[in-house]
Amino acid sequence: MNSSTGFQEDMEFPRFTFNPKEGIDNPALVITDDPEPDQTVVPRLCQLKRLEGQSFGFYLRMEQSSQSLEIGDIEPWSPAEHSGLRDGDRVLEVNEDYVGHMDFYRVVRKIQSCGLHLFLLVLRRAEYEQAVSTGVDLKTLAQVSKGDRWSRPRLCHISRDSESGLGMTIISVEGQKGQYMVSTVPDGPAERAGVCSGDRLIWINGVLVSAITHSNLSKTVKRGGDSVTVLVADGDSEASYIRRKMPILPVLAECCGLPHTAKTMHLAKGRDGYGFLLRQERLAGSRRIVHVLREVDVGSPAEGAGMEDGDLLLAVNGEPVESMEHEDIVRKIRHSGDTVVLTSISIPGRDFYRELDISPLLFHHIWSLQDHQQETVSPCIKNQSKTPLTCPPVSVKVRGETGSDHSAPLTTQLTDITGDAFL
DSSP, X not given: OHHHHHHHHHHHSOXXXXXXXXXXXXXXXXXXXXXXXXXXXXXXXXXXEOOTTOOOOOEEEEETTTTEEEEEOOOTTSHHHHHTOOTTOEEEEETTEEOTTSOHHHHHHHHHTSTTEEEEEEEOHHHHHHHHHTTOOHHHHHHHXXXXXXXXXXXXXXXXXXTTBTSEEEEEOTTOTTOEEEEEOTTSHHHHTTOOTTOEEEEETTEEGGGSOHHHHHHHHHHTTTEXXXXXXXXXXXXXXXHTTOOOOGGGSEEESOSSOOEEEEEEOBTTBSOOEEEEEEOTTSOOEEEEEEOOOTTSHHHHTTOOTTOEEEEETTEEOTTSOHHHHHHHHHTTTTEEEEEEEOHHHXXXXXXXXXXXXXXXXXXXXXXXXXXXXXXXXXXSSOOOEEOOOEEEEEEOTTSXXXXXXXXXXXXXXXEEEEO
């Protein structure tokens, strides 16, 4: 019995020997191939930095079959090309926000309002198609690239009080030159502004702290007077950014109580127009040209919407206009028809954001799909359907720099939200 069993086992599982010169002589190992390595797709992070007045140098379009955001027509020598973007790349995140299910128009406005820095998380076309065909959750894929304990940096505005001052102490990290940690007073001004004890201090009043000494850092805090604005991140998040070789910038942050917020005004044209004057002026003590809202008429639609004399115009129908020519802005307002949405900020507010070197529109979230569907789509968004819906001609009156009135019949075209936009 035992002998029979032993013979059967020898027949089913033959013994083999290993010869290092000839290799393994087990037939089972010869006919069974090793499995293919896991072909997991990994998103790429592209960092774009443009100059004032320069574009990022690419088109963003909605790819109709997959409803994905596709990069195309990258300009040679542009920030987009230098970042490693390629035609056909599919965008998963814009500045650490997942945009896979976001309205195309909102994504365009998000990029237009981000200032000089833009971070895109993308997949190559083939990688995207592979991920979709195998049922990969793209949002989870994007999150995995950051790490489990990642969170956004925080841009916090701290106002000094008479008892505890700013309510925080800045401590040098031992053995790490240019690295600082924050210790906060419980329920003090810093903590109420969103700073946590143990946070890494990245940036203060527009100055990168790693580039200055502790004594100069103290001077910067004192020069801030009654308030300072800091960019902080917890240790785990800082490690995530270091691992990804990604600078921590305000464009990636969540906003905690910044003052001087921009305001959005919905104006409906009255019998005498909108009731304000748009002027191109030079800021005092600066060579910078700005577009200023002046001479707001009493009882006019402009006054009713909250416009104040001296406000600086930031956007028309959600599109940033600070770098545009005066005539182009006037034309954009006139082409809006009977209604227009203007975004503005006070001069002190503009100075505040200018000192921080960020756009006032960065944290001004005004666009929803419902708002958008009632607005005129920007001329930079090319309609793919080629079938515009036209409204009856309207007469639009806008006062120019000299105070004269200009009026002309216009046809407002409401185009489809799916298209492409040059950014």
